[in-house]
Amino acid sequence: MRGLLFYKHRLCVIGAILICIGCGAKKVSFTPARGFDNISSNNTNNLVGECTRVQMPSNNISGQIGTYYDPATRRLRTDYLNLNLTSVPVELFTSDTLFIQFFRWSEKTVGSKITNQVPVRLFFVDKLTGVSTPSSLTDRLSKGTITQAKNVYGNSWSNVSLSQFFERSMVVLTGMDLQYQAITFAIYDTATGTTAIAQSDVLLPPFYSNPNVYRSTHPAPGLYSIHPNYSHINSNASESDYYQMIEAICYDLSGIGARIPASVRPKSLTIFTLIWYRIVESLEILFH
Numbered sequence: 001m002r003g004l005l006f007y008k009h010r011l012c013v014i015g016a017i018l019i020c021i022g023c024g025a026k027k028v029s030f031t032p033a034r035g036f037d038n039i040s041s042n043n044t045n046n047l048v049g050e051c052t053r054v055q056m057p058s059n060n061i062s063g064q065i066g067t068y069y070d071p072a073t074r075r076l077r078t079d080y081l082n083l084n085l086t087s088v089p090v091e092l093f094t095s096d097t098l099f100i101q102f103f104r105w106s107e108k109t110v111g112s113k114i115t116n117q118v119p120v121r122l123f124f125v126d127k128l129t130g131v132s133t134p135s136s137l138t139d140r141l142s143k144g145t146i147t148q149a150k151n152v153y154g155n156s157w158s159n160v161s162l163s164q165f166f167e168r169s170m171v172v173l174t175g176m177d178l179q180y181q182a183i184t185f186a187i188y189d190t191a192t193g194t195t196a197i198a199q200s201d202v203l204l205p206p207f208y209s210n211p212n213v214y215r216s217t218h219p220a221p222g223l224y225s226i227h228p229n230y231s232h233i234n235s236n237a238s239e240s241d242y243y244q245m246i247e248a249i250c251y252d253l254s255g256i257g258a259r260i261p262a263s264v265r266p267k268s269l270t271i272f273t274l275i276w277y278r279i280v281e282s283l284e285i286l287f288h
């Protein structure tokens with residue numbers, strides 16, 4: 001009997017939460033995410049993109065960043081992001097002094113940018129086999145860390161040259177909690193000093209696909225100006241158009257001829273889907 005009452009109690013709690021989702025125009029309260037703080041029911045049709053482009057043409061860096069799904073549960077893991085690099089400086093494979101690091105930051109109040117000075121830690125995953133490098137993470141991309149990862153992959157990589165590393169390997173960025181809104185790519189060369197020789201900012205997914213909606217919720221120019229659809233702001237594009245623009249980036253990320261390890265193909269989400277993730281997480285904590 002006690003078990004039945006406890007089961008009924010669970011159902012009542014779930015029912016109460018579901019009822020709250022449809023409470024008129026009241027705001028839905030949950031942990032603020034990168035692109036959709038202070039959500040109210042009148043903007044739940046705004047689609048959320050899960051991918052963005054990496055573009056540093058003067059330094060020959062390009063690629064995509066996308067959301068990460070746990071391979072066991074197929075659920076979104078918000079503290080990890082996939083980084084697929086399609087080009088990098090050739091010196092990354094030949095120089096012992098050049099390396100790339102990543103720094104997380106946010107600007108929730110205009111003019112008050114907060115940067116985490118601790119470099120992002122990362123690991124590598126074989127795109128074909130899903131095999132990952134050991135849990136001892138590194139905080140940079142360099143000839144040394146790439147060579148070490150290649151050696152970990154073993155005999156299956158015997159015919160893969162160092163310069164082909166990113167064709168076969170995905171980078172997984174860790175510690176990418178939702179409090180962070182963007183990331184800085186910083187290139188260093190110890191032969192010239194300790195200051196970055198080049199850097200560029202990239203918006204972190206998930207975020208509103210519509211750059212107009214994103215700017216209205218995130219007025220900091222340093223954020224909305226790096227939105228991947230920013231060049232189409234104030235255009236006649238529809239919500240669906242903006243969504244498809246982000247989907248094209250997701251396609252580039254996942255349509256690389258090999259499955260994305262530890263991930264399903266990123267797909268844009270509605271706010272209700274993201275709210276549901278939060279509900280499930282809350283229930284797991286409540287009933288654990």
